[in-house]
Amino acid sequence: DPNMTLLYNIIQFGEGDRLLVARDISRLKRLEQTRQTFVANASHELRTPLTVMRGYLETFLEQDLPRPLLRGLSQMQQQTQRMESLVRDLLLLSRLESSQQIQSEEPIEIHHLLKRIQRDALILSAEKQQQITLDLDADKDLLGQESELYSAFSNLVFNAVRYTPAQSEIRIRWQTDSSGGHFSVCDNGPGIEAMHLPRLTERFYRVDEGRSSESGGTGLGLSIVKHVLMRHGARLEIQSKIGQGSCFICHFPADLLTQVEIDASETDN
Numbered sequence: 182d183p184n185m186t187l188l189y190n191i192i193q194f195g196e197g198d199r200l201l202v203a204r205d206i207s208r209l210k211r212l213e214q215t216r217q218t219f220v221a222n223a224s225h226e227l228r229t230p231l232t233v234m235r236g237y238l239e240t241f242l243e244q245d246l247p248r249p250l251l252r253g254l255s256q257m258q259q260q261t262q263r264m265e266s267l268v269r270d271l272l273l274l275s276r277l278e279s280s281q282q283i284q285s286e287e288p289i290e291i292h293h294l295l296k297r298i299q300r301d302a303l304i305l306s307a308e309k310q311q312q313i314t315l316d317l318d319a320d321k322d323l324l325g326q327e328s329e330l331y332s333a334f335s336n337l338v339f340n341a342v343r344y345t346p347a348q349s350e351i352r353i354r355w356q357t358d359s360s361g362g363h364f365s366v367c368d369n370g371p372g373i374e375a376m377h378l379p380r381l382t383e384r385f386y387r388v389d390e391g392r393s394s395e396s397g398g399t400g401l402g403l404s405i406v407k408h409v410l411m412r413h414g415a416r417l418e419i420q421s422k423i424g425q426g427s428c429f430i431c432h433f434p435a436d437l438l439t440q441v442e443i444d445a446s447e448t449d450n
């Protein structure tokens with residue numbers, strides 16, 4: 182049956198005796214597909230009403246209305262923005278889940294991509310005056326899907342901004358060696374307890390529910406990171422120590438590295 186999905190397990194017992202167990206997981210797979218389609222459709226349908234609501238709220242907020250009313254409207258505007266972020270991340274996640282691999286690889290100028298992320302992070306960090314440094318120690322670029330990698334890398338950098346206090350140091354790095362390419366974001370913030378680390382990339386998993394939802398995140402960030410990396414054959418490593426800080430490291434296989442293209446404008450001079 183071409184529509185049947187089987188999961189094989191080999192159980193070893195005794196001296197060289199092996200048992201092959203095949204389990205029919207077709208129903209499970211169909212259910213998972215139904216769930217994915219539902220989430221994708223629901224998020225898509227929520228976009229239009231949210232845009233309409235945001236439009237009206239913006240107009241109302243410009244009117245000369247009594248203070249309590251304006252306060253309420255401004256709360257509604259904030260919550261609408263939160264819902265829009267949620268819907269955006271849910272849509273992105275369902276798109277990422279719909280196929281195992283990226284469709285096509287394009288050469289990415291890591292230097293430009295990380296500069297852009299650093300700039301966006303500095304805007305987010307404005308009032309906290311964190312130090313966000315960029316350390317590019319490589320002569321290799323990466324092959325991949327640029328918009329997906331922007332989402333993954335920026336999620337890690339924005340998390341560092343959100344979950345560390347004012348004046349913290351955040352270090353963004355890109356290194357390459359014979360084993361592959363390594364993108365990392367390290368901070369000297371509060372750190373994460375070891376017991377949370379294995380579950381951190383689950384959807385909506387949060388260490389501190391109250392603080393995290395205040396932070397402006399959707400709870401889907403690390404789940405998005407995990408999926409983007411999987412689609413690139415890469416893996417995420419998390420190192421963290423309470424009171425010392427956290428490091429999120431993305432390891433890319435060596436076959437995704439390319440020689441840095443020499444910028445034409447530089448050779449002209």
Ligand code: ADP
Nearest residue numbers: 340341344387388389393398399400401402403
């Ligand atoms: P959220 O939208 O809540 O940020 P994420 O999936 O991006 O969702 O992150 C999951 C949780 O991991 C966060 O709620 C936060 O508790 C924790 N976390 C992520 N990055 C850091 C960090 N750099 N320092 C401390 N905690 C972090």
